[in-house]
Amino acid sequence: MIEIRGVSKIFNVGTRQVQPLRNVTLEVREGEFFVLLGPSGSGKSTLLRCVSGLEEPDEGEISLDGRVVFSKSKRIALDPADRGIGMVFQSYAIWPHLSVLDNVTLPLIRGKRRMPRRLAVEKGREVLKLVQMDALMDRPASLLSGGQQQRVAVARALSIEPKVLLMDEPLSNLDARLREEVREEIKNLTRQIGITVLYITHDQIEAMALASRIAVLANGEVKQVSLPREVYKKPASHEVATLLGTMNWLSGRVIRDGLVETPIGEVRIGTQGLGNDDEILLGIRLEHLCVASSAAAGENEFPAEVISQTFLGDQIWYHLRVGPTRMVWKTFHDIDLPKTVYARLPKEKILVFAGR
Amino acid sequence: MEEMSAELRPARIGMIPHLRFSTRHVLLILSTAPAFVILFLVGLILWVGLVRDVNSGIFSTGVTLDHYRALWADPLLYRALFNTAQFALIAMAVAFGMGVPLAWLAERSNLPGKGIIYVLMVSGLLLPGVFIAMGWVFLFHPEIGIINMAFKNLLGLDHSLVNIVSVPGMGIIQGLNLVPVVFITLGPSYRAMNPAVEEAARVHGLSLLGTLRRISLPLLLPSLLGAFLYVITIAIAAFDIPAIIGLSNRILTFSTFVYISANPREGLPNYGLVGAISSVMIVFALLSCWMYVSVLKRSYKYAVVTGQGYSSRLVKLRSKTVVGVWLLIGLYFLFTIVMPLLVLVWASVMRWFQPPSLSALKLASLANLHDVDWSMVLAGAKNSAVLMLVVPTLVLVFGGAIAWIVVRSRFQGKVVLDFSAFVPHAVPHIIFAFSILVAALFLLQKILPIYGKLAILIIVYTLAWLAFGTRVLSSSLVQLHKELEEVGRVSGIPGRVILWKILLPLLRPAILSSWLWMALLTFREFTMAAMLATTRGNITLPIVIWSYWSGGQSGRASAVALIGFLILVPMVAAYWIAGRRFAVLGATRA
DSSP, rough: OEEEOOOOOOOOTEEEEEEEEEEEEEEETTTEEEEEOTTTTTHHHHHHHHHTTTSSOEEEEEEEETEEEEEEETEEEEOGGGGOOEEEEETTOOOOSBBBBHHHHHHHHHHHTTOOOOHHHHHHHHHHHTOOOGGGTSGGGGGGOOHHHHHHHHHHHHTOSSSSEEESSSSTOOOOHHHHHHHHHHHHHHHHOOOEEEEEEEEEHHHHHHEEEEEEEEEEEEEEOOOOHHHHSSSHHHHHHTTTSHHHHHHHHEEEETTTEEEEEEESOOOOOOOTTTTEEEEGGGGOOEEEOOOOOOTTEEEEEEEEEOOOOOEEEEEEEETTTTEEEEEOOOOOSSSSSEEEOOGGOOOOEOOO | HHHHHHHHSSSOOOSSSSOOHHHHOOOOOHHHHHHHHHHHHHHHHHOOOOOOOGGOTTTOOOSSSHHHHHHHHHHHHHHHHHHHHHHHHHHHHHHHHHHHHHHHHHBBBBOOTTTHHHHHHHHHHHHHHHHHHHHHHHHHHHHTTHHHHHHHHHTTTTSOOOOOHHHHHOOOOOOOHHHHHHHHHHHHHHHHHHHHHHHHHHHHOOOOHIIIIIIHHHHHHHHHHHHHHHHHHHHOOOHHHIIIIIIITOOOOOOOOHHHSSSSSSSSHHHHHHHHHHHHHHHHHHHHHHHHHHHHHHHHHHHHOOOOSSSOOBBBOHHHHHHHHHHHHHHHIIIIIIIHHHHHHHHTSSSSSOOOOOHHHHTTOOOHHHHOOHHHHHHHHHHHHHHHHHHHHEEEEEEHHHHHHHOOOOTHHHHHHHHHHHHHHHHHHHHHHHHHHIIIIIIIITSOOOTTTTTHHHHHHHHHHHHHHHHHHHHHHHHHHHHHHHHHTTTTTEEEEEEIIIIHHHHHHHHHHHHHHHHHHHHHEEEEEEEOOOOOTTTTTTHHHHHHHTTOOOHHHHHHHHHHHHOOOOOHEEEEEEEHHTTTTTTOOO
């Protein structure tokens, strides 16, 4: 549905050159909810803007629904309006001087469609109903709350019946509770219409909750494209793993197959085929650590000291000192720990990456 | 079909992407045309300063540095420049000495009746300097000034108390006239300063003086410096007060020197000399312009400090202080607005000016109004009206195009556009008038005969206000999220519909208030008109007054000035009403 081939973009900032996109290639299939996940400055917004046509890449080709909408070599650059897309902006970009209904109908009446007003109003009512905003149709848009503006923005994007819906961090301006609610609404709505969505965010939870597939972007490059579970469980690199949530890290050197020397001692790993003396990086997610008050004399078990704890309501983070390094254990049970505990690193949960 | 043709359209490897061919080109032409004319006029001045003899041929007589050598030899010019420096320094001292504390009082203290100060300040800003200068002559002229004469009689002095027909005298009047400018430019920076930064200093043990020296002053310094550079360009270029008060007594400043050199009583104008001194002036102007911009950049950096959700805590004044402050403010407005206007009324009913007295009152008549050449007044009023309608509109069209390109596009040349739009602010307006005069007389006489036509004023006014118009529009455009336009483009709304249905309605407060403001500026403009309004076809109301005044008919001049004032009052009122109405919608102030 969306094909991005070898897209690069270079900006000149003063005398410096910034390259937000380096030879990006991606394919989004029809009906997919595809999330671009990346930290700020990773180039994800630029990529979305290139797909929308608001930005022109310096290299590469982009197709939507089998039609080339941009190609450097063929000298094609379609107007955003000719690409069959709907877009929800980060700021929502609700026109504050118009009513809710007019926000939706203006593109229908004055845009490519040139719909007669009567039909446009009908269509507008229909999409506003879809986002449960039909009751507030005549309200001035400037009087809407953040969540309501967000819904109107979605309705406006859907009103022109786009093939592809582009969403630029649409939840980042909502407060935490509303965010979860709207997130589920977006998920249900897009699934219900069956539209292809390209969605960008820096929030890994949002990405995992929404995506049918995730592409992780960093420094203008695609680092991994995979199912949400895969990206979380088998990140392709140290960088991707960090993006998907906080981790405990250990640097180490391979002694022999399956055994690694680290600052806290020798650690057994499940990964095979590493060369002796390879410098590697071991990562383990906070919740995968096993902590007990007494030693079980198992594999990869190390004595640790509890330094502090952070109570987060539904979860608790214990800050541990294991040998010379610090680690964090995330648990969902509020238990009393003695000063000295034993931390175990389950072999199968340890992620192994090439060292830096 | 439509999709096919869209696909076949070649890529726009353009500098301003994503706009349809026509919109893009219209924008480019609208923004580059005025910039080109501005740069051309500046270039022309530099050239005129080098040409041996403009009168015998602007391109054929060769190049020389004689005019620059003559600059050092001309005692009149030498004197004029010295006067200008003295005049500007005194004006600055007065303007800042009053404007800085007044702005502080209005923004940071609990002084009652602040609203009135704003009204008075803006009115002071809009009242034509010509009117005030005439009023001051009637009040403080060493021979005929009412107050001077009263004191002479009262105290038996043989000399006058105050002599305004002097460089310091004119400087003080100019300074008083510039107080509103200082007030308006500094007010926002006082307002924007978060009191928390001062409070933090106090909490952490700095003394009041230490806080002032180490926190408040450094934070305000950029805006103070910016205001200083802004106001000094106005002071150096000032024309109306030096013209009304100084010219007839041969006390010249830069602007009046340019004026009499371009319009000599006898002989041919010495264009070369004016060109040379104007070139020197342009270099200075661009230098201060560059400084102003770099200072402004710094003040923006500081501006980030202001957080949301703080309310400026006001300094409490003691009631004695309040009375004292209001007394001073009252005196200020009495002397800068009320008395000059009252004395103009008196002068307009006197055939020959004399101090007010009962016996003089018996001579009061409307003879001046009767003797005024009404066809000339009507011609002036008509021309002024046309200018007021046309000029602000043109400025908004051109300035809007420049602002949009500077704020929204990645057009490579936008720095040049931004710079050229700023030039008319820095370079004295009289130089622009002189340049277009030379262009009209020696370059355009065949192709575009604008000399003596209203068109020449339309062009030069539009260029002169361009700096203001561009800045107002770009500062409100910056505040409009660009996604508001982008979502329109993505939804397929054509550029011109985005302009009419989205941009213009959202910018309406800024457009309306700046249009009215420029209309008022156009009405009171005197400097450029004095150079260029030479016929009935392009005479303006202030020039009608000026021609009576310089012809020695002060009574008739006063009568016409009063007519002008009566026209001005409802317009200022309209400006206030519009301002208040749109302020509710979050008007963006310049």
